[in-house]
Amino acid sequence: MALAETANFMTIDGVPLKKRLAQAERSRKLKAVGLVAPLFLFVVLTFLYPLAVMALKSVTNEETSGRLTRTGAALAGWDGQGIPDETGFAALAEDLKAAQQKREAGEIAKRINSEFSGAMSKFKGITRKVEAMETGPYKELFLSTDKVWSDPALWRVIKSVSSRYTPYYWLAALDLKQGQAGIERVPADQAVFIDVYTRTFWIAGVVTLFTLLLGFPVAHLLATQPARRANMLMILVMLPFWTSLLVRTTAWFVLLRTEGPLNDLAELLVDHRFEMIFTRFGTIVAMTHIQLPFTLLPIYSVMKTIPPSHVRAARSLGAGPFMAFWRVYFPQTVPGIAAGCLLTFILCLGYYITPALVGGPRDQMVSYYVAYYMNNIINFGQAAALGGVLLIITMVLYWLYNRLVGIDKMKLG
Amino acid sequence: MRNFLTLTASTLAMAIAVTAVEIPGAVAQDKQLTIVSWGGAYQESQRKAYYEPYAAATGVKITEEEYDGELGKVKAMKDAGNVTWDVMDVDTAHALAGCDEGLLEKLDYGKIADRAKFLPNTALDCAVGSIAYSTIFAYSADFYKENPPTTIKDLFDTAKYPGKRALLKKPFGNLEWALVADGVPIDKVYEVLGTEEGVEQAFKKLDTIKGDIVWWEAGAQPPELLANGEVVMTSAWNGRIGNAIKEGKNFKIVWDHQEFDWDLWAIPAGTKNLDLAYDFIKFASDPKNMSQQSKYIAYAPTHVDAIALVDPAIAPTLPTFPDNMKTAISTDWTFWADNNEELTKRFNAWLAQ
Numbered sequence: 001m002a003l004a005e006t007a008n009f010m011t012i013d014g015v016p017l018k019k020r021l022a023q024a025e026r027s028r029k030l031k032a033v034g035l036v037a038p039l040f041l042f043v044v045l046t047f048l049y050p051l052a053v054m055a056l057k058s059v060t061n062e063e064t065s066g067r068l069t070r071t072g073a074a075l076a077g078w079d080g081q082g083i084p085d086e087t088g089f090a091a092l093a094e095d096l097k098a099a100q101q102k103r104e105a106g107e108i109a110k111r112i113n114s115e116f117s118g119a120m121s122k123f124k125g126i127t128r129k130v131e132a133m134e135t136g137p138y139k140e141l142f143l144s145t146d147k148v149w150s151d152p153a154l155w156r157v158i159k160s161v162s163s164r165y166t167p168y169y170w171l172a173a174l175d176l177k178q179g180q181a182g183i184e185r186v187p188a189d190q191a192v193f194i195d196v197y198t199r200t201f202w203i204a205g206v207v208t209l210f211t212l213l214l215g216f217p218v219a220h221l222l223a224t225q226p227a228r229r230a231n232m233l234m235i236l237v238m239l240p241f242w243t244s245l246l247v248r249t250t251a252w253f254v255l256l257r258t259e260g261p262l263n264d265l266a267e268l269l270v271d272h273r274f275e276m277i278f279t280r281f282g283t284i285v286a287m288t289h290i291q292l293p294f295t296l297l298p299i300y301s302v303m304k305t306i307p308p309s310h311v312r313a314a315r316s317l318g319a320g321p322f323m324a325f326w327r328v329y330f331p332q333t334v335p336g337i338a339a340g341c342l343l344t345f346i347l348c349l350g351y352y353i354t355p356a357l358v359g360g361p362r363d364q365m366v367s368y369y370v371a372y373y374m375n376n377i378i379n380f381g382q383a384a385a386l387g388g389v390l391l392i393i394t395m396v397l398y399w400l401y402n403r404l405v406g407i408d409k410m411k412l413g
Numbered sequence: 414m415r416n417f418l419t420l421t422a423s424t425l426a427m428a429i430a431v432t433a434v435e436i437p438g439a440v441a442q443d444k445q446l447t448i449v450s451w452g453g454a455y456q457e458s459q460r461k462a463y464y465e466p467y468a469a470a471t472g473v474k475i476t477e478e479e480y481d482g483e484l485g486k487v488k489a490m491k492d493a494g495n496v497t498w499d500v501m502d503v504d505t506a507h508a509l510a511g512c513d514e515g516l517l518e519k520l521d522y523g524k525i526a527d528r529a530k531f532l533p534n535t536a537l538d539c540a541v542g543s544i545a546y547s548t549i550f551a552y553s554a555d556f557y558k559e560n561p562p563t564t565i566k567d568l569f570d571t572a573k574y575p576g577k578r579a580l581l582k583k584p585f586g587n588l589e590w591a592l593v594a595d596g597v598p599i600d601k602v603y604e605v606l607g608t609e610e611g612v613e614q615a616f617k618k619l620d621t622i623k624g625d626i627v628w629w630e631a632g633a634q635p636p637e638l639l640a641n642g643e644v645v646m647t648s649a650w651n652g653r654i655g656n657a658i659k660e661g662k663n664f665k666i667v668w669d670h671q672e673f674d675w676d677l678w679a680i681p682a683g684t685k686n687l688d689l690a691y692d693f694i695k696f697a698s699d700p701k702n703m704s705q706q707s708k709y710i711a712y713a714p715t716h717v718d719a720i721a722l723v724d725p726a727i728a729p730t731l732p733t734f735p736d737n738m739k740t741a742i743s744t745d746w747t748f749w750a751d752n753n754e755e756l757t758k759r760f761n762a763w764l765a766q
Binding site: 103104105106107109110113114117118119120121124188189190191192195196199257258259277278360361362369372373374375376377378379380 | 482483484485486488489510512513514515582627628641642643747750751752753754755757758759761762763764765
């Protein structure tokens with residue numbers, strides 16, 4: 001009854017109220033969308049889109065799939081045992097000829113070389129030979145050129161890279177490979193990535209712990225000092241925060257050197273120069289310094305909101321200083337600790353320049369290898385898969401963290 | 414309101430005037446070239462020998478960039494359809510890889526110089542030689558005053574020659590030295606390295622000094638590491654050490670088993686300034702211009718007519734000097750094209766152990 005009546009209400013200019021309300025609602029929604037849209041588009045364009053492109057790169061045979069179509073078709077019926085017959089060889093020859101004309105044969109050879117070391121020169125050699133031939137038969141030519149062409153393992157790689165998708169990069173990022181009998185571990189002398197991931201998470205964890213141990217008391221001091229002194233101290237904390245990451249890292253490089261000021265002092269005091277540069281120690285010291293404000297600030301802003309009367313009340317009710325701190329004060333800072341530590345931990349996972357400058361070869365983290373595969377090896381698929389694994393592990397950790405701590409309990413201030 | 418209008422009008426007029434004045438300037442600025450090289454003393458020698466004279470002669474504005482051989486950046490630019498580099502300085506490995514993967518233009522020698530006038534192996538399909546450089550090892554003469562290191566074996570002998578040494582953080586070059594130091598004759602190096610046992614032998618030899626190695630990645634690092642006492646011996650590109658000696662550093666170069674290579678000019682595929690890039694390379698390949706570079710760094714020209722123009726006084730500091738070439742290792746590029754990726758993986762795994 002009431003509903004029907006509302007529906008029949010008219011505004012002063014004769015439009016039904018309901019319609020008028022809907023109009024007002026719509027314009028408010030539009031405004032809201034208009035305000036959010038730029039950021040949304042920005043995130044889609046600069047974050048989600050590149051992420052999707054890289055994810056795709058990590059599972060596709062970009063260099064080969066479109067270029068080895070004849071070979072793929074000819075090898076479809078081949079069982080992976082022995083060597084293929086003339087049709088397989090002829091198809092590969094035709095594909096190579098076509099690719100050579102478009103200057104794409106080198107990319108095919110390089111892709112196969114990633115999985116079958118040594119294939120590069122064999123492909124170059126055979127491409128030059130088949131180029132000179134109008135028609136087949138090719139099998140004889142291949143086999144007489146190099147014995148590698150009678151290796152079924154090479155043909156299995158050729159067959160696998162002629163398909164659109166490949167698990168190769170993801171498996172390689174986990175130190176695994178596709179064997180004949182299924183997935184197997186790569187030989188120990190080539191297994192590097194599991195080690196790198198463990199190291200990345202270990203360094204990130206240790207740095208987070210140190211920033212917490214160092215930052216918590218300072219945050220407490222900042223939060224409880226009178227405003228003037230607290231501001232002074234705050235500037236001391238913030239000053240390095242405002243300095244460029246590269247500058248701070250370079251400063252640590254100078255400080256930690258064997259002939260640097262710290263070691264000069266050490267020689268004066270204990271007559272010994274310590275090895276600090278290009279070590280794990282140096283990496284962790286520099287990273288801890290750089291990350292300290294990230295852990296400290298959320299803790300500080302949470303501490304600011306805790307009324308001093310809580311601890312005083314606890315004391316007046318008979319709790320000792322430690323008990324008052326541990327049972328009353330500390331639990332209230334946990335949301336800040338959670339926020340600061342998560343921030344530092346996740347930022348640490350992506351560190352690149354600091355380990356590269358002050359760390360040794362055993363201290364390089366995942367980002368170093370991503371850059372290495374992008375820039376030096378020119379294997380974008382491998383770089384994408386390495387980044388992908390890091391992203392997934394981080395997301396799993398975040399999920400675990402959420403289950404254990406609860407993300408809604410996190411507070412930045 | 415009238416005031417406001419006059420103000421607007423005069424501002425507009427001024428803006429138009431300024432634009433009008435700037436138009437000729439803008440055209441000249443259009444001619445610019447981005448040249449990428451290996452930084453440090455080497456790039457400085459190129460600046461003095463080529464960039465500055467070329468800019469002065471043509472009015473082209475040259476923008477310099479630095480890299481450490483990251484060809485992946487060219488691929489990324491090419492994939493994105495926005496290649497911002499115009500000329501690159503590459504070594505042989507990068508010249509060949511870039512050519513195979515379609516990242517470098519195939520050169521039209523008609524626009525550069527007579528191809529036959531270049532030393533063998535320096536006039537490649539996608540790159541034309543500019544200088545000969547060498548990977549040598551050098552030591553601080555302040556540290557080894559008596560009985561200094563003289564052979565590549567000494568680099569691997571930490572008992573006789575204690576102290577940290579720096580090496581390039583790549584398998585390339587180091588594996589060869591390791592084998593030679595382990596007694597493999599020069600002409601058998603790649604044959605041995607082509608076998609599983611050979612690779613193991615090389616890594617085992619590197620293992621003996623692993624704890625004493627500092628790794629470098631950019632060419633400017635070795636002289637710095639040596640100068641600030643971080644290491645007492647280092648592998649390096651000879652010109653970098655040569656220039657540090659010129660600046661008064663007490664360094665010495667050991668030429669034993671030097672690893673000889675070329676630096677070449679190349680044009681990234683997809684550059685927007687192709688004609689200008691050719692024009693620059695033509696300028697830099699002119700014997701008279703090319704011979705200038707040796708004045709600023711101890712590298713030898715690749716054009717036969719330029720070699721004759723080099724000051725004989727500096728010849729003994731060049732990698733091509735016969736005495737320096739006696740035991741030189743000439744790199745097998747096919748071997749590295751085939752095995753670089755796998756050996757790099759092994760090298761990284763070895764580093765991480």
